Amino acid sequence: MDGWQFGPAQELRQAFILDDNRLGPIHWYCPGKSAVVVMSIDDIFPGTSKSAYEAGGDLEKGALRHVLWLLDRHPQLQLTFFVTPDWRRIAPIADRLGRHVPWLRDRVYLTKILPKGTMDLRNHPEFVAFLNALPRTEIALHGLHHVNPGPSVSVEFEHQDRAGCAAMLAEALQIFDEAGLRYVRGLQPPGWTCTAALQQACRDIGIEWVTSARDVVSLVSKDARTAMSGLTGVSMLFPERIAAGLLHISSNFQATSVPERAFDILDAGGVLSIKAHITKNVPGHTHLDGVDDLYMNYLDRLFCDIEERYGDTVEWTTLGQLASSLSVSSAPSLVENAAPEAIAAYRAA
Secondary structure (H helix, E strand, O other): OOOOOOOOOOHHHHHHHHHOOOEEEEOOOOOOEEEEEEEEEEEEEOOOOOOOOOOOOOOHHHHHHHHHHHHOOOOOOEEEEEEEOOOOOOOOOOOOOHHHHHHHHHHOOOOOOOOOOOOOOOHHHHHHHHHHHHOOOEEEEEEOOOOOEEEEOOOOOOOOHHHHHHHHHHHHHHHHHHHHHOOOEOOOOOOOOOOOOHHHHHHHOOOOOEOEOOOOOOOOOOOOOOOOEOOOOEEEEOOEEEEEOOEEEOOOOOEEEOOHHHHHHHOOOEEEEEEEOOOOEOEEEEOOOOOOHHHHHHHHHHHHHHHHHHHHHHOOOOOHHHHHOOOHHHHHHHHHOOHHHHHHHHOOO
């Protein structure tokens, strides 16, 4: 393929991207590429083996050693780490008696939490420096504290209004900035939920993309819509603009998925979006997609199969790079070759 493509017509894709108010899926292709592979890892913070659980704080001696091994095995692989600026949640399950009291249960933390600042990235410079030095890895936002009062322990933004969400996002980005952590302006909401208020706040704060929906069970097709965790009814295979200036990319593959699902997504020209969590076991819960030897070995074999089947026709990139290529901020490079109607749409925006 020569140039950028949107379905059969380059002009349609360009016009769509240049008109930031147009909503819907974007069937994305890079020159010479037919599909995309991205991978993201959640719940990264400075917790060490001396904490309730290790979540990256042991650096190359902890769970991240598995990730480094996979990166070394596959030079084309690129990663997105979702990092929480000041992690406070100890267990993801409500375990206090208050959960049985109707009025109280919505107003107090129903799980044990860390004191504010314990895992604040500004207090962990070695961890920040390690993340900044990782090869082919970008950092994006994963909430502020990753804990919420009430039964939905991890769904941090669930009951916040637009102003509350914006204040939390601003504080989170301030911690990133003051800690010196390099990052892209993307968000994985804790607990997957991305309310309308959070979407509005993302636009207020300058978050450019989110990944909320996870669907690893629905049948693969170009028209498939998410029906599992987080946002429902958005494209399962393709990036989708869900609001002006805000792109969404679904997660559609994890450790429990069979290899054929990955091949079906790539054959459909979609984005194979692989999800993992940095911890396998936390108090009261086991992540099915937790990083360990077994999951990384499975992905190693899967990536070898993808390389053999598809060769250079698949684009390996990050969520942030993919989103950036589909945003109006990339418009100047598109305008040079755009059709007149696409240019008109861009100038009218």
